[in-house]
Amino acid sequence: MGLTLAEKIWRAHLVHADLIYLDLHLLHEVNTPIAFDALRTAGRRVRRPDLTLATEDHLVPTRDLFQAIDEPAMRRQAALLAENCAEFGIEIYRRGDPQRGIAHVIAPELGLVHPGMTVVCCDSHTTTMGAFGALAFGIGTSQAEHVLATQTLPFPRPKTMRVTVTGTLAPGVTGKDLILALIAEIGTAGGQGHLIEYQGAAIEALSMEARMTVCNMTVEAGSRAGLIAPDETTFDYLRGRPHAPTGPEWDAEVAYWQTLRSDDDAEFDRDLVLDGDKISPFVTWGTNPAQGVPLDATVPDPASFADPALRAAAERALSYMDLKPGTPLRGLPIDAVFIGSCTNGRIEDLRAAADVLRGRTVAPGVEVYLVPGSDTVRQQAVDEGLDNVFAAAGIQLRTSGCSLCAAVNEDRLRPGQRAASTNNRNFEGRQGKGARTHVVSPAVAAASAVAGHLAAPKDLEA
Known part of the structure; x- marks a missing residue:
């Protein structure tokens, strides 16, 4: 075997x-x-x-x-x-x-x-x-x-779980939406006791940065680790980086790396298939990453959950989030936006936000925290002129750090503030005592900053 x-x-x-x-x-x-x-x-x-x-x-x-x-x-x-x-x-x-x-x-x-x-x-x-x-x-x-x-x-021999994402993600659907859709499907304990390996056409089509987003949030499904087999996308990303091998050593390493994939007859302890064609922009409505739905959906009724534990969790979440069942999520007013974190603080994420913000300004009263994941990312954004796009929209490009993702620094939301956020967790108090977090992709976060409410980029074109 x-x-x-x-x-x-x-x-x-x-x-x-x-x-x-x-x-x-x-x-x-x-x-x-x-x-x-x-x-x-x-x-x-x-x-x-x-x-x-x-x-x-x-x-x-x-x-x-x-x-x-x-x-x-x-x-x-x-x-x-x-x-x-x-x-x-x-x-x-x-x-x-x-x-x-x-x-x-x-x-x-x-x-x-x-x-x-x-x-x-x-x-x-x-x-x-x-x-x-x-x-x-x-x-x-x-x-x-x-x-x-x-x-x-x-580290005992791990159990393994294969998640195969078929099809093609629609334009505007990101790795963040994919992983939020998966967590909503299997729950925060769905991967518990297993290491998840992602396979399938939709995964192979992702950029390295999108793959990092998917693996980053694998822990939110209860799994200790997520893996994606290396391929040409991986090698292209690594080539020329400061600590990457060079010359004959590079060739030897790539030859080895190409062997690092699951064998055709490998057996996984669990198997799951997700249809990538059906995934759309996602948003969380509650206080754990599994409490999420497509942006077009409404806040669910706790009574719709058959499991008593899930029903009780939904009731508590709606109380904390100050939401009522049936409320449309698209159009929900927000007070703040956070774009950053180890989930979505890379240059690809800043480019996605800039694409939405170009020629637009932030809605009055919305606070925006735009925090690159590293100083290298920040410098790259400046070199590409993205800082000018952000400044014209009324946003400061900050220096790097975890910032509002963990709020253990001086970046914190105030009690009752509602945020569209690209971080990984929406727990009670995660972004500040009493703060209410809706986890979204960078493009949705940027569109929400302009609209003043939860919105997708296409909403700004109407």
Whole structure:
């Protein structure tokens, strides 16, 4: 019997029993101080500082590059990352470094993530890197200590799930809509206990950035990792990046990477088929990513959920979101828009927003947070003149960071504010205490900023 892609990578990294070797460990400010304290107490060193990279992303302000972190606890936590990296010999990208940004954005754009690698970070959205055919997943603080000390991690043979997306996505339908449609279909626990591999014509047609969006939100379906087999799209993206191989080494690596796909006779523990032709722009209405529907739909009635737990969750969500069943989502007034995050803060996402905003202005009273995923992305946007498009629309192109995705920095919505947001989660309080989040694609977010309510780009042409 053949092997799945995930099984091939897992087997190639087995050290002993269920212990796997890790090729790359990413760090950021949140949670990591505890792991370093544990190392220090035990008198241990970092096993492979050369395979470890840190970046400031979660706690940094984004309005201005030189803006100080106001909250003392956050300021101290950010300082601890720099101090720990200096003590243990780990490279760190700090504010002012042109390569700094969100961990899951800079690792791919620097060419640090290659097909067949194992990648971890103390952050659930490490799943992003699975778009390259890598086994990438989030870990906890105690696991981070284990990785720092040994460059290994216990990881039993995973169960696998294949999601095949057939057909062709319609114009205006994005990777974000695809993954939201999948999560709405299978629920937030639909992938639990499995690693999801995405296959099918609609997946193969996606850009690398769209693939990263899909894998990024795989964790929202309960799966620890999402993977897409590498192909020419992958190789074209990696070619010429700072840490990508060159010359004969590149040719040898590509020859190996081409073997990284599930065998034809591989058996998956679960199989699901999604019709890409039927997917349309999506929006969440509730307080978890599975509570989503097409933008053309209305807010569902909790009574329509047969499962008592889902019904109760819907009732609570509608109370928090201040919505009534039957309310059309298209046209729902908003107060704020967030375009950014490790889900949708790449140059392709900024271009999509600029395409909608060009020649238009933001509706009165709508606050827009436009935050690139890295300083490289920001500079590319400036080089392409996108900053002028945003400025003409009344939007500041901020410096990079997690910003409103996590709201553990100084970017927060106020209680009761309703936002169209390109981040990955719409939990209660995710973007600020009492804030109400509708997760959408960058194009829908930009159109909503212009309209002052949830809208698709085509609505602006009427």
